[in-house]
Amino acid sequence: MAGVSVQAFRRQGRRFGAGLVCSEMVSCAGLSHGNERTLGYLRIAADEHPLAVQIFGSEPEVMAEAARMVEDAGADLVDINFGCPVRKVTKTGAGATLLDEPDRACRIVAAVAEAVDVPISVKMRRGLEKGSRQCLAIGPKLVEAGAATLTLHPRSARQMYTGEADHSLTAELVELVDVPVVASGDIVSLAKAQSVLATTGAEAVMVGRAAQGNPWALRQIMGVDEEPSREEVAAELILFIRETARELGEHRATGFLKKFYGWYLGRGRFPRPFKQELTQLASLAEVEQRLLAAAPGARFVLERLEDDLPQGDEILLDLPISVYGGG
Numbered sequence: 001m002a003g004v005s006v007q008a009f010r011r012q013g014r015r016f017g018a019g020l021v022c023s024e025m026v027s028c029a030g031l032s033h034g035n036e037r038t039l040g041y042l043r044i045a046a047d048e049h050p051l052a053v054q055i056f057g058s059e060p061e062v063m064a065e066a067a068r069m070v071e072d073a074g075a076d077l078v079d080i081n082f083g084c085p086v087r088k089v090t091k092t093g094a095g096a097t098l099l100d101e102p103d104r105a106c107r108i109v110a111a112v113a114e115a116v117d118v119p120i121s122v123k124m125r126r127g128l129e130k131g132s133r134q135c136l137a138i139g140p141k142l143v144e145a146g147a148a149t150l151t152l153h154p155r156s157a158r159q160m161y162t163g164e165a166d167h168s169l170t171a172e173l174v175e176l177v178d179v180p181v182v183a184s185g186d187i188v189s190l191a192k193a194q195s196v197l198a199t200t201g202a203e204a205v206m207v208g209r210a211a212q213g214n215p216w217a218l219r220q221i222m223g224v225d226e227e228p229s230r231e232e233v234a235a236e237l238i239l240f241i242r243e244t245a246r247e248l249g250e251h252r253a254t255g256f257l258k259k260f261y262g263w264y265l266g267r268g269r270f271p272r273p274f275k276q277e278l279t280q281l282a283s284l285a286e287v288e289q290r291l292l293a294a295a296p297g298a299r300f301v302l303e304r305l306e307d308d309l310p311q312g313d314e315i316l317l318d319l320p321i322s323v324y325g326g327g
């Protein structure tokens with residue numbers, strides 16, 4: 001998820017049971033131009049695997065070049081974005097627009113599949129307009145072109161995130177292709193995951209927004225239904241803050257993290273004004289202190305968490321926050 005799936009988020013997802021995690025979408029043009037910030041997206045930690053890195057773009061050769069760079073960086077899978085509905089992306093002919101350009105979309109998949117040895121997956125929406133069934137027309141062609149799996153978020157691009165994901169389309173897609181299909185959209189609980197898997201025949205579910213500031217949702221979907229204590233929540237948030245600050249630098253991380261405070265501290269876990277208070281604090285060190293004051297036992301949980309983390313070389317990179325946002 002653009003603006004969300006930083007490395008700290010992905011590592012946390014893996015710790016909480018996700019079988020595969022995915023990067024933010026990465027501009028193939030940015031990679032191909034050697035844009036330093038875009039290259040920063042290719043920083044992969046040892047404990048993220050298996051990891052998919054998602055690329056977006058509209059030119060088959062440039063996408064192929066980007067895919068090679070992604071493979072060289074150590075990704076286990078190259079994912080292609082045919083779902084982003086955001087105008088900044090669609091106006092360049094990338095993202096969801098490609099659903100209406102099957103020939104170009106297939107040329108992109110074929111070029112990427114030819115360029116790398118790791119498997120290729122495609123993430124798509126149902127189509128551009130409300131009620132569109134274009135994913136069913138294009139899905140089998142993408143498989144023929146070389147996609148080893150398809151992920152469907154069955155909302156139209158126009159819908160953005162309104163209404164519901166219509167997983168009856170996922171079921172239809174499963175019938176049409178002989179590769180695994182991953183169901184994305186509104187997977188928020190074990191019950192929902194089970195019902196989508198049972199009614200669609202999908203091989204896997206993808207969890208997006210439900211895991212934002214709530215890795216416990218992943219644990220719940222994996223069958224362990226334990227509400228976290230306030231100490232655990234505070235400790236996970238502090239760890240997330242520390243890792244994100246290392247990844248993005250203090251300045252960028254300060255703005256980036258604000259939305260996460262509400263995600264972590266909501267759900268009745270902390271009083272409402274507390275989140276507001278955190279967003280007003282000038283430094284991340286103060287945020288951390290305030291969290292520890294509100295949940296003193298978090299200190300011990302945090303120590304345990306940090307002890308358990310694998311120690312890799314920690315490179316301070318000035319990584320970008322994606323300005324795009326969506327798929």
Ligand SMILES: Cc1cc2nc3c(=O)[nH]c(=O)nc-3n(C[C@H](O)[C@H](O)[C@H](O)COP(=O)(O)O)c2cc1C
Binds near residue numbers: 001081083187210326
């Ligand atoms: C903030 C945000 C950023 C997203 N960025 C991407 C992206 O970069 N690539 C992508 O394929 N999907 C992206 N998505 C879509 C999600 O992958 C997912 O398909 C969608 O949110 C529906 O699943 P959910 O209900 O579990 O969130 C994004 C969604 C959100 C909310």
